[in-house]
Amino acid sequence: MKKIFNIALKDLLINFRDPMGLVLMLVAPLALTLVIAAAFGGVGGGGSAGLADIPVVIVNHDTGDLSPYLVEAFYSEELAELVEPSTVDDDAAARAAVDADEVAAAVIIPDNFSESILPAGLVQGDLSSLDSKMVSVVEVYANPGRPVSATVIRSIVDTVLNQFVSGRIGSEITINQLIASGRLSPAEAQQQGMIIGQSLGAAEPIERITLSEETGTASSGFNWLEYSAPSLAILFMMFTLSAAGRTLLIERDHGTLPRMLVSPTSRAEILGGKLLGNFLTGLLQMTILIVAGGFLFGISWGNPLAVGLLTLAVVAAVTGWGMLPAAFARTPGQANAIGTAITLTFGAAAGSFVPRGALPEWLQKAGLVTPNAWGIEGYYNLIKGATLTETIPAILALLVMAIILFGIAVLAFRRQYA
Amino acid sequence: MPVILEAQQLVKKFKDFTAVKGVSFEIQAGEIFSLLGPNGAGKTTTISMLSTLLAPTSGDAQIGGHSVVHEPMAVRQLIGVVPQEIALYDDLNAAENLFFFGRMHGMGGAALKQRVAEVLEQVGLTDRAKSRVKTFSGGMKRRLNIGVGLLHRPQMIFMDEPTVGIDPQSRRNILDAVKELNRQGLTVLYTTHYMEEAQELSDRVGIIDHGELIACGTQKELTQLVGQHETLRLHLNDEINADDLAQKLEALPQILKASAADHQVVLMVTEAEEALPGVIATANTLNIKIRSVDIEEPNLEAVFLHLTGRALRD
Numbered sequence: 001m002k003k004i005f006n007i008a009l010k011d012l013l014i015n016f017r018d019p020m021g022l023v024l025m026l027v028a029p030l031a032l033t034l035v036i037a038a039a040f041g042g043v044g045g046g047g048s049a050g051l052a053d054i055p056v057v058i059v060n061h062d063t064g065d066l067s068p069y070l071v072e073a074f075y076s077e078e079l080a081e082l083v084e085p086s087t088v089d090d091d092a093a094a095r096a097a098v099d100a101d102e103v104a105a106a107v108i109i110p111d112n113f114s115e116s117i118l119p120a121g122l123v124q125g126d127l128s129s130l131d132s133k134m135v136s137v138v139e140v141y142a143n144p145g146r147p148v149s150a151t152v153i154r155s156i157v158d159t160v161l162n163q164f165v166s167g168r169i170g171s172e173i174t175i176n177q178l179i180a181s182g183r184l185s186p187a188e189a190q191q192q193g194m195i196i197g198q199s200l201g202a203a204e205p206i207e208r209i210t211l212s213e214e215t216g217t218a219s220s221g222f223n224w225l226e227y228s229a230p231s232l233a234i235l236f237m238m239f240t241l242s243a244a245g246r247t248l249l250i251e252r253d254h255g256t257l258p259r260m261l262v263s264p265t266s267r268a269e270i271l272g273g274k275l276l277g278n279f280l281t282g283l284l285q286m287t288i289l290i291v292a293g294g295f296l297f298g299i300s301w302g303n304p305l306a307v308g309l310l311t312l313a314v315v316a317a318v319t320g321w322g323m324l325p326a327a328f329a330r331t332p333g334q335a336n337a338i339g340t341a342i343t344l345t346f347g348a349a350a351g352s353f354v355p356r357g358a359l360p361e362w363l364q365k366a367g368l369v370t371p372n373a374w375g376i377e378g379y380y381n382l383i384k385g386a387t388l389t390e391t392i393p394a395i396l397a398l399l400v401m402a403i404i405l406f407g408i409a410v411l412a413f414r415r416q417y418a
Numbered sequence: 419m420p421v422i423l424e425a426q427q428l429v430k431k432f433k434d435f436t437a438v439k440g441v442s443f444e445i446q447a448g449e450i451f452s453l454l455g456p457n458g459a460g461k462t463t464t465i466s467m468l469s470t471l472l473a474p475t476s477g478d479a480q481i482g483g484h485s486v487v488h489e490p491m492a493v494r495q496l497i498g499v500v501p502q503e504i505a506l507y508d509d510l511n512a513a514e515n516l517f518f519f520g521r522m523h524g525m526g527g528a529a530l531k532q533r534v535a536e537v538l539e540q541v542g543l544t545d546r547a548k549s550r551v552k553t554f555s556g557g558m559k560r561r562l563n564i565g566v567g568l569l570h571r572p573q574m575i576f577m578d579e580p581t582v583g584i585d586p587q588s589r590r591n592i593l594d595a596v597k598e599l600n601r602q603g604l605t606v607l608y609t610t611h612y613m614e615e616a617q618e619l620s621d622r623v624g625i626i627d628h629g630e631l632i633a634c635g636t637q638k639e640l641t642q643l644v645g646q647h648e649t650l651r652l653h654l655n656d657e658i659n660a661d662d663l664a665q666k667l668e669a670l671p672q673i674l675k676a677s678a679a680d681h682q683v684v685l686m687v688t689e690a691e692e693a694l695p696g697v698i699a700t701a702n703t704l705n706i707k708i709r710s711v712d713i714e715e716p717n718l719e720a721v722f723l724h725l726t727g728r729a730l731r732d
Contacts, residue, residue: 006521014509255505259566262469263522264494 003265007273008280015244015281025285029236030292036232037225037297040148053084054149055103057094060087062136064114066164070138071109073160082152098141104149106141107157113138117164223383225297227355230379233289234314234372235343235352237282241322242339244278248413249332271413275406278322282315302382306391310378313398317371320405321346327412346370374398419446422574422605423468427477430463437463439629440477445622447573450596450606452616454718455626456728461609462502464626465576468607469499482573495523498572502579504559505566508552512543512562515551516569523570533569541565541595557588564595574605581615593618613718625722632725641716647674649720650685650693651712652701663706670696677729684729686720 015021058074060067074085086103088094094106116136140157142150248271251257260270290311293299301307321342329335347353349363350372356364367373378386378394423445430438438460445451453461466472468479470490478485484492506515516534520526525533538544541561551559560580567575577596581589596619600606610616616623617637624634633640654660660678667685668676672693675686687693690713701708714720723729 002526003522003524006518010507010510010514010518013514014507017509255501255503256507258471259499259501259505259519260522262471262494262497262499263519264491264524265522266491 003269004273004276007270008276011274011277012280025236025240026288029232029289030296033228033232036228040224054082054152055084056153057097057103057106058085058087059091059094059106059108061111062109062113066114066117067109070160073156095141098143101143104143104146105153107153108139108141110136112136226299226383227380229293229297229299231352231376233286234375235347237285238318238343238346240285241278241282241318242325242343244281245322245326246332246335246339248274248326249329249335271410275319275323279315279319282318286311286315299383302385303388306382306388309395310391313395314371314375316402317398320402320409321371323409324405327409346372351376371398371401419448422447423479423481425468425479428464428467428474428479429476430467430472431475437629441631443624443631443634445605445607447605448603449621450600450608450619452620452623453609453626454613454616454623456611459626460629461626462578465578465609469497469576470494496573498567498570498575500564500567500575500577500580502582504563506551506559506562509550511548511550512538513547515562516566519566520569525570537565537569556584560584560588560592576607578609617718623718625725627726633721637718640718640721644716644720644724647686647688647716647720648690649714649717650687650690651714652683653709654681655707655709658706663701663704666700666704667697670700672696675723675727677723679729684719684723686723
C-alpha cells in the first residue's frame with residue numbers, strides 16, 4: 001500500500017507542478033464559467049436556453065394603422081416557432097409577467113406610435129405635416145434572466161421599426177388611405193407613393209420612434225453561473241484525467257515505468273498507484289473549483305455531505321474514463337487523440353456547453369452514459385436545494401460506472417503489460 | 419570468487435524475430451563483466467531478461483541463487499539497473515527522484531534520507547539536490563540516472579550503455595565512477611558497443627553479435643584467439659569511401675582481414691611492417707590518401723573483426 005501511495009503522491013505532485021496544466025485544470029474552467037455567465041447573464045431562461053417558443057407579451061396602446069404591423073409581426077408564420085406572443089392591456093401586468101419570469105420580454109407600444117410616423121395631415125395629402133416633432137417610444141422590458149431571448153425580441157422589434165424607418169410601410173398605408181378617401185386616383189398612386197416614401201425616409205424617423213430597453217427584476221429560474229460552474233469543472237477534470245491516464249504510456253516510453261517494474265513492486269501496485277494518483281488529482285481539482293466557485297461566484301453548492309459524496313463518485317467515474325484511452329492506445333499520441341475526442345463528445349452530449357434541458361430528448365438519455373450528465377444533474381439539483389437522498393441515484397450510477405471502467409482498464413493493462 | 423549470475427541458454431523471441439539466441443555466461447561476484455557488441459546485437463534484450471523486465475522465451479538465469487523466471491521479486495532486491503535512456507522525472511528535483519525510487523525499493527524514514535544524501539554526494543549533485551531534473555545538463559542527468567540504480571545498495575548493478583550520447587568529460591566521470599563502485603565491492607554487468615570502454619573497465623568480456631555470445635573470457639584470453647596478429651588502422655579523408663580500399667587490400671597476401679567503418683580501414687596483419695608498403699602502394703593506385711596509420715597490439719576490436727569479419731561499428 002505504501003508503494004501505491006508513493007506513486008500516487010508523485011503523480012499528484014507532478015500534475016500540480018506543471019504551470020500549463022494548472023491553467024487548464026483551474027484557471028480555464030473558472031474563466032470560461034465567468035465568460036459564459038457574463039455572456040448569458042448569471043440567471044438564464046426558465047430551465048431552457050433553447051431558442052424556440054420565446055414567450056413575449058405585447059401591450060398595444062396605439063389605435064392607429066401602423067402598430068398592427070408591429071403586433072402582427074410577432075404572430076406571423078415566419079416567427080411561429082420562434083416566439084409565443086400574448087397580448088395584455090396594461091403595462092403593469094406585462095411588467096409583472098416579465099418580473100415573474102413568465103415571459104422573456106414585454107413590448108409596450110405607446111398610444112402615439114402611428115401618429116408619430118404618419119401624422120394625420122399626411123393622410124389629407126399635406127406633406128408638410130412630416131415636419132411634426134412628435135416622438136414615440138416603443139419599450140422592450142427585458143427579462144435579465146433570459147438575455148438571449150430578450151435580445152431576439154428586441155431584434156424583431158428593431159427589424160419592424162426599420163421598415164418604418166425606410167418609409168415602406170408608412171408610404172403604403174398613406175397611399176391606401178389617400179385612394180380610399182378619393183384624394184388620389186389609383187393611376188397617381190405609384191408616383192405619389194414614391195414622393196411620400198422618400199419624404200418619410202428623409203424625415204429622420206429614428207427621432208420619431210425610439211426603442212427603449214428596460215431590465216426587469218426576475219430572480220428565480222435557470223442560473224447560468226450555477227449550471228456552468230459544475231458542468232465546466234467536470235469537463236475540465238475530464239481533460240485533466242484523460243491527460244493523466246496517458247502518463248502510463250509516457251512513463252513507458254521515457255523509461256520510468258520499466259524502472260519501477262525492475263524494483264520489487266508488483267504490476268498491480270503500479271497500476272493501483274497510477275489510478276490513485278489520477279483520482280487524487282481529479283479530487284483536488286474538483287475541490288478547488290467547488291471552493292473557488294463559492295468564493296468567486298457566490299455559488300451555494302448545497303448539502304455538504306451530498307456534495308462530498310457526489311464529488312468522490314464523479315471523480316471516480318471520470319478517472320475510469322480517463323484510464324480507458326491509455327489502456328487501449330499504443331502510443332501517448334493515440335491516447336491523447338482518443339481522450340480528447342471522448343471528452344469533447346461527452347461534453348457536448350451531456351450538456352457541458354448548453355443546458356441539458358435544451359438538448360433533444362434522445363440525447364439527454366444517451367448522455368447518461370457519461371459521468372458529466374450525472375454529475376451536472378447532481379450538482380445543479382444540490383445547488384437548487386436537493387437532499388442527499390435525492391442525490392443518491394446519481395452517486396450510485398457514477399460508482400457503478402467507475403467500477404465497470406476500472407475493471408475494463410485493469411484487464412486491458414494486464415494484457416498490455418503482461 | 420562465487421558466481422553471482424549464471425545465465426543459461428537465454429532465448430527471447432519477438433514474434434518471428436529471435437533477438438537473443440541461447441546466451442549462456444557466468445559473472446563472478448566483484449567483477450566487471452562487459453557485454454560488447456554492435457547496436458542491435460541483443461545486449462539490451464539480454465539485460466532486460468536478467469533484470470526481470472522481459473520474460474525469457476526459454477532458458478533462465480540465476481542471480482544470487484534466485485531464478486529470474488520464478489523469483490523475480492527476490493532478484494529485484496539484489497540488482498540495480500541503470501537504463502540506457504535517462505529514466506528520471508523531469509518535474510521532480512534530484513532528491514525527490516531518489517526518494518521516490520528509494521521508496522519503490524521498500525526504503526523509508528531516516529535510513530532513506532541518509533542514503534539519498536550519500537548518493538547525491540557520490541554522484542556530485544549535493545548542491546543541486548533541490549533543482550528540478552529538467553534544468554540539468556545531459557551529464558548531470560546521466561550521473562543521477564546511475565545514482566538511482568545505486569540507491570538501495572544492490573549487490574549487482576546492470577549498466578546498459580550508460581555513456582551513449584554524452585560529452586567526453588561526463589563519459590570519463592562515469593567510467594571512473596564504475597571503477598570506484600567496483601572497488602567498493604559492487605559487481606557490474608556493463609553493456610557497450612565501445613571497445614575502448616570494455617577494454618578499460620572489464621575483468622571479463624562477452625562478445626555478442628546477432629543475438630549470440632560468440633566469445634567470452636578475459637581480455638587476454640580473447641586476444642589470444644587472434645594469435646600474434648597486429649591491427650593496422652588507416653585513417654582516410656572524410657569524403658573517401660573506405661569500402662573500395664578495404665576490398666582491394668583484403669586481396670593482398672599480408673592482409674588476413676579487412677573491414678571499413680567511419681572513414682577508417684581496419685586491417686588484421688601478421689606483421690605490420692611487412693604489410694605497410696603494399697597497403698600504401700594499393701592506396702596510391704586507387705588515388706586514395708591515407709591521413710595516418712595506427713599500429714595496434716591485439717585488442718577487442720581485432721577479436722571482433724577476427725570472429726565476425728566486421729568492425730565493431732559496422
